[in-house]
Amino acid sequence: MTHGFDTLQIHGGARPDPATGARQTPIYQTTAYVFRDADHAAALFNLQEVGYIYSRLTNPTVAALQERVATLEGGAGAVCCSSGHAAQIMALFPLMAPGRNVVVSTRLYGGTITQFSQTFKRFGWSARFVDFDDTAAVEAAIDEDTRAVFCESIANPGGYITDLDAIAAIADKAGLPLIVDNTSATPYLCRPIEHGATLVVHSLTKYMTGNGTVTGGAIVDSGKFDWSASDKFPSLSEPEPAYHGLKFHETFGPLAFTFHGIAIGLRDLGMTLNPQAAHYTMLGIETLSLRMQKHVENATRVASWLETHPAVESVTYAGLPSSPWHDRVAKICPKGAGGLFTVALKGGYEACMTLVDSLEIFSHVANLGDTRSLVIHSASTTHRQLTEEQQVAAGAAPNVVRISIGTEDAEDLIADLDQALTKAGG
Incomplete structure (x- = not known):
């Protein structure tokens, strides 16, 4: 059965707690989780079984929020993290490498412009700023080292609206993912995946929580991009040494980016969303x-x-x-x-x-x-x-x-x- 937005914003990702029957998703304020036995622990650490290991990676409250955000955006999965800026780093982390660039809109939040133009240099990444109303300039800015195209659906601060369909067509032609920051619009006003976005990022701090209480971020994966279509995204298409040569795209299919975001991104970058913040955000999303x-x-x-x-x-x-x-x-x-x-x-x-x-x-x-x-x-x-x-x-x-x-x-x-x-x- 297909449910409407108002139903999904309340029920998405939320089920009665199996241990107590609690109707509201509990705040699982715990660092670690007891394994059933040694084999269970090994399977979890080897990505052969999905479950909870350590709250830097996964937490039941955060997992419920991830499912709700992914559902509202029409994505295959989502990873929540500590802020919108963390979400931007985590969205690009599996795609970029030293010498690579991202083509981005000039109409972005000031902090994002600083992050992209200054801080990214420390990773050896670069950002090419283009007026996204000039589609020819966007296309011309893309070269062999470009790994993503980035914009905001409704840009902060001016409320400028990006022609997502036109930009998605350019990214698709180049075989690149389009990353859309949907913070100002929220999935209620705009669903970028329906306009061709590969990934959607959010500062959950803003409209999604809606009451100025917490910071949080999210990356939603459309599950529609073929990470193995070229050799541009080895983190997702090639063997991963830390997991005995596992290939994320081959193993997890539409959820490749989501699993990578948890198993590599949160594991090593540590930009974890705390469960209390996740709880506040879930309450906010209900309205x-x-x-x-x-x-x-x-x-x-x-x-x-x-x-x-x-x-x-x-x-x-x-x-x-x-x-x-x-x-x-x-x-x-x-x-x-x-x-x-x-x-x-x-x-x-x-x-x-x-x-x-x-x-x-x-x-x-x-x-x-x-x-x-x-x-x-x-x-x-x-x-x-x-x-x-x-x-x-x-x-x-x-x-x-x-x-x-x-x-x-x-x-x-x-x-x-x-x-x-x-x-x-x-």
């Missing part, structure tokens, strides 16, 4: 569709109001008919353009700082996707490490503030913005 509907409804009303304000130069929300990406909403995010956008003020940098300091309901924090409305001046915070040219390319120019619309009363949010814009010189 995901309800929250996202409200985020979209509020964002549409607030963005429409802001667009008419005399102090406002422009609003980037893709849900507005004036947005250059408005036509992508129906195709990529049919249930709405999300709750994230930026506002450019005519008063420039100083007006942005005054606005941020004058808001009362909005919280000034470096986060998004909360039930609370949030605001930040990206150029002086999350995108501070970037050059002004990079800031502008990422949608975080000095005269821009990022707004994450929460689930409060929209009229209260508008009133708060109105009084703050007046103080900011509007």
Whole structure:
């Protein structure tokens, strides 16, 4: 039987606890698990049997969350980890090697741009930043050393929507996996695998948990990529020395990437999600569709109001008919353009700082996707490490503030913005 999204967000991955009958998934706050006997332990360590060994690798609470996220995204499997940044490292880890590159969108979260442009160099990896609206440039950036294509479905901070189908076609033609960060959209608004994505990554910290309590990340594997079609992905197609020559793709098929993420990624990188954080995230996901509907409804009303304000130069929300990406909403995010956008003020940098300091309901924090409305001046915070040219390319120019619309009363949010814009010189 095929179930709807609202049913799956509650029941996916969750079953009554076999030991106690507990209906809510328990927090399995344990480091290790007792083996039945010596043969059982050997089989687990040799990947001949699936089970629990040590909570750096697997944990029943985390496993339930992994199943739920994979189900909502329409993937074959998922690996959860400690943050969205950890998810990005873990997604690329089996694919990359020194001298290899990844082709990425210029419209990315500032921390991701820094991670890709600076930290990746320490691994011998490189990132090639391209405007993903220029499909010819994306295609031209791919060479023999490219191992993945990376973008965000709804880009942070501007709410830009990527034409995933067009980018997937380019990646597919090149025999490369498309990795899509679906944090800002969530699987309720966008399901990248249906648009050709190979892997989907999340910062579970944001909308998926939805209440600003924990950090977490996830990598969802579509299970559809042929890792053995070329010699580009030896970690998945060739013998693995640590497991007596086992070939992950040959052995695990559609779950090859998922098993590699646990058996190699979590084993050696150790970016483990703790079970209490997994529990909070599962609770958050139970109301995901309800929250996202409200985020979209509020964002549409607030963005429409802001667009008419005399102090406002422009609003980037893709849900507005004036947005250059408005036509992508129906195709990529049919249930709405999300709750994230930026506002450019005519008063420039100083007006942005005054606005941020004058808001009362909005919280000034470096986060998004909360039930609370949030605001930040990206150029002086999350995108501070970037050059002004990079800031502008990422949608975080000095005269821009990022707004994450929460689930409060929209009229209260508008009133708060109105009084703050007046103080900011509007």
